[in-house]
Amino acid sequence: MKLSDITQRLPSVEHDNNIDILRAMAILSVALHHFSVYSGIQVPLFGPDGGGIGVQLFFLISGYLIIQSAERNTLGDYAKARFFRIFPVYWVTLVGILLLEVALVPGFRQIVANDYPHFLFNLLNLQQLSLRSILFFDRVHVGWTLTVELFWYVIVVVLALLAHRLRWRHFWLGVLVLSTLMSVAWINTAKTGLLDILYLGQAQQAGIEFTPALRHALINSSIVSYLYFFVMGTVIYRYEPVLRRISSSVLWPVALVLLLMWAKWQAVMDLAPQPLSAVGLACVFILSLRLPPLQDTLSRYIGKISYSLYLVHAKVMVVVYTQLHWSSAAGHLTVIIVTFLLATLLYYVVEQPMIEYGKRFRSTRRSGTAAAAAI
Template sequence: MLTMPGRTNPPALTPAEALGASTTEVGRPRLAGLDGLRFLAAMAVLAYHYFAVNHEAWGERTTDSFPNLQPVLAYGSFGVQLFFVISGFVILLSAWGRDVRAFTASRVGRLFPAYWLSIALVLVLLLAVAPGSKDVGLSDTAANLTMVQRAFGVHDLEPVYWTLWAELRFYVLIGVLLALGMTRNRLIAFAAVWPVVASIAVRSGNETLATVLVGSDAPLFAGGMILYLLLRERRSVVLWLVLGLNVALAGLMSGRSQSLRIEGSTTLSVEPQSYWLAILACFALVVAVTLTPLSRLSWKWLTVAGALTYPLYLLHSSWGQWLITKLHPHLPTAMTFAVVTAVMLLAAYLAHRFVERPLGPRLKRAVARDLGRLGALVRGEWRVGRQAAGRQVAAAHAPEPEPSTSR
């Protein structure tokens, strides 16, 4: 039985023992099926960007090049929604049992090395390989290095970066939960209330609140969190009801917003029943690999594929389209796609092997160390302040000394 995060008592079993799955270095379970889903989502988004988004990398607009393929592969954009459901599950899994410092260090070490590499590579493309294809300035680049450029109204150097802004806001909310104390009941209440308030903020036009609460995508993250809790309590009526609430809100809000993105990038019209089915499929796939016997999958290649997902997602867009423009005049469409995809997978492997693996742990340790020092400094100053205030109070209440008499 999976150990559920309790209120105060430590679990009797580790999550890995409960799941019977392989573990990460910190002893958390590694669900190979989720790695496979992440890779599937990345490949779906890759196909969407290559064959559905309107560009002229194939020699003419995608609508004209692939009139029959575009309407099908346009649904690959819902790979992003699948990412978000998986993220809700995985981030709660990785956050449980950690404090804010450890969680923050873990996320920084995981996200930034490959992200900074992708910025460097897109700058090489835009400034050296294909200059003039897109305007890029020093201020834009500096803002993008922070990953929060959208908070300052700065455009993304790569179109895929918008999803990282959603992820970061979700991480901040998880950090707040950790600071307050992450318990089962608080998680359930949060996963039920947060998406409702976020949806109301979107529908009412409160952009500030909608931005803070991750807007239309909040139900996807919250639904993933509930799926993690269902590992422990699969018969909990409350959890299933909260999951149903988030699925409904995800279809209503995130499904619609994603359909508008598809229409804006492809000119295709996505009917409500289509995006509802896409959202249902995202949740159903995660349920299949976490709450059914498929959770026992332990194929090593799935874990390898999962490791390539993040760098593949970051690197595939601009460089992939540029490669298509160079290869397609000389190769058939299918072979062009195969070669470009193979190059992107190789680039993802090299990024993982020579950037993420060596630099990620070092960055994580450095952030954890510096946050620890900062916390110790703040606590020390707070203690000094309290002691000084105590001395002042004591002095104020001390009896006046007797005047001395001079003889």
């Protein structure tokens, strides 16, 4: 089968294709990175690079799944589904942490009193647009990725509509090439300092030095830099029947070479993020799709509660390792137990009930596969 023969997609979006396993891999990768950072214990590969590996894998998963939601729902239903999936559990987590810190940390109480309007950016998941918001009010410590994700939810609707209107057979491949070139140009321009103007005024007003680390966190880690990861996930969905035919003997070596040498490729290309990591993660993604559904109960459970785990794990580590200075074996066990208990509680009390509650507000009208009718 040629790529040009792909005109129809698989009808199901059920998670029987190891998506939850991929989610488990992503959250564990991010958690290992934060564990290394906050505990001071070095973890090979995942210590320095696990954050990038896990976040970028999450972006690929989102690209694979969200295009399906955008094409199968009306615009209103799509927006409602995204809202009830993302915001309620995020708000509960964010506001809960904020209230605890206001009550227990006098210094933070003063910050809230002085800069509370900037907290609104965090509530809207737009914290990365405000320097004060991302530095002072990102209490979950992963807020920038939520802003990037939110922009993707909007962009994918526009792209799906364009794809339907233009009816170019390889539209998404073109978007992948274009978004990759945009990312490379954006990151190279950021190195020159020309894009500092986007945040320099905010930094000066806050009395904060605009360092290279801040430039990376605010400019390099933007939707422009990461858009092609989402598009790569969409391309995997679009061309899945063909990609499944790629031999595992090709996929495994490519994935291992690109991922195990993650830092070296990043240094050689002088790009962060960089396209080769997207290729390596895409190989892992395709391998998972080729496999029969894995029945590992623990992995699937971790994947199921991965969003709640993502929201709470870093804060638990900050409290245990940097505030309580508890880095013994008992401290590590405490981190694992508390993180899983909080994530499980959030998932069953907030996240899953709100997803089900949101379905009440969605229409029964479906759009088929045509994007114009869907959105």
